[in-house]
Amino acid sequence: MKLIHNEMPVLGMGTFRLEDDIAYNSVKMALELGYRHIDTAQIYGNEAQVGQAIVDSQVERHELFITTKVWNANLNTNSFIKSVRESLEKLKTDYVDLLLIHWPSPESNEPMKEYLEQLIEAKNQGLAKNIGVSNFTIDLLEEALKTIPASELFTNQVEVHPYLTNEKLRAYCDSKNIHVTGYMPFAVGKVLSDDVIIEIAKSKGVTPAEIVIAWSLSLGLSTIPSSTKRSNLLYNLKGENLQLSSEEISKISNLNINDRQANPDFSPKWDI
Template sequence: MTALMNMPELGVGTFRLEDQACNDSVTTALDIGFRHIDTAQIYGNEAAVGKAIQDSDVSRNSLFVTTKVWNNKLNVREFIPSVKESLAKLQMNSVDLLLIHWPSPANGEPMEEYLGELAKAKKQGLTRKIGVSNFTIHHLEKAIAILGEGEIATNQVEVHPYLINEKLRSYCNDKGIHVTAYMPFAVGKVLQDDTIQAIAQAHNVSAAEVVIAWELAHGMATIPSSTKREHLETNYKGSELVLSDEEVSRIDALNKGDRQATPDFAPDWD
């Protein structure tokens, strides 16, 4: 599968990072070499992300920035204004990728309405690419019918060794939709796994590097987050590790459907 144009496969996430902690994390990530930053309206940290980018020596043109529209803005009246508000906080004229955060409109708006607004945001130059997050196969089928083939750049979903999400990933691959994996460490759970630690020891690297190498070996982008420089540095080094097919298969076998993101508005997962 072709990678999403110009999007570095390894990015840095900002979920649960607020204010100065977020600013420091993004600042450090940029200093280390990350060029793909992921945020969202609901994270409440777009301004902190924007300030970190503005204060850095890294040019905007060399960055790939993603944000996401929240559930209560998925309507004709509020969608575009909310995107413009996000851009103001980010201190940008446009983002590289704009996503629907969940297929769960707060007021039950039809997909035709909010995907129409998403397409409008692209047409107005507020974003270079559009995509979705947490969409199931059922949702993707409907979204493709509405937007057309090739318009959905990515589906950002939870993928890690304890939730390999193979059925959904296979569908995305068939449709040319890039998969961006969030929560790659399953909130730290997989870093303690005996198999992953054994592979890490064999390569003389950290468990985090093994997990990131596994994500990348499957052709996904991934967006781990951290507030600590040493962890951000380790995450960044994960892109240098090459696992054998046998090691990838051993990690695949750890799958047990252990999903971390389970809000009450989540869809019926595949």
């Protein structure tokens, strides 16, 4: 499995919207199939299930790459470190491999400098091996770089799929050597029924999901699809070894219509 920064597998298992036993069973199944990169967040409400699945899988901790994200209510000096320690307790681990600011949207409008300094402190305390951000636009990244050097930002995790290629933001991240992790690669299943993707999949005798994963990775991204079905988890894994031609990659990229799936009312002003 290809690694980013020699640490993070490019293909991970996302857990957004997975709850209770479904979260536990899906993560345990993913680990059995060979996934070693698991992505969760405080707001998902499944860190405890993810942690239990990891323990029960009996995969050695050093083989895993675990990511969690700090929620908006905790983006302040009083709550940040405490919330991270609570996440670690639920995840049954002494550290996460990657800790992210989930949204640049603190509930009480705390300045970015305050919560980024707390993010750095979490790393300094050994609670996280690496740190980064999620849902940061170009303007917000420029503001962040006044507090934290680009070399310290392991990734910017943002929505990327064939219907939202996010090229302007990706190009900026490339210019600063900030790796991009794309979430929601299937646009909640929408792109899997796209005629262009289905046609390419048929020509190769593979599933549309494999095509989308291969496309994402061909752009130099990491990606974290979620699934509750063993067959789909396997198809996603297979996508890592699938090669697309430059023409096929372009055809898929040209499907972009800026169709954003994750757009809560506290979202930043997105790059277009």
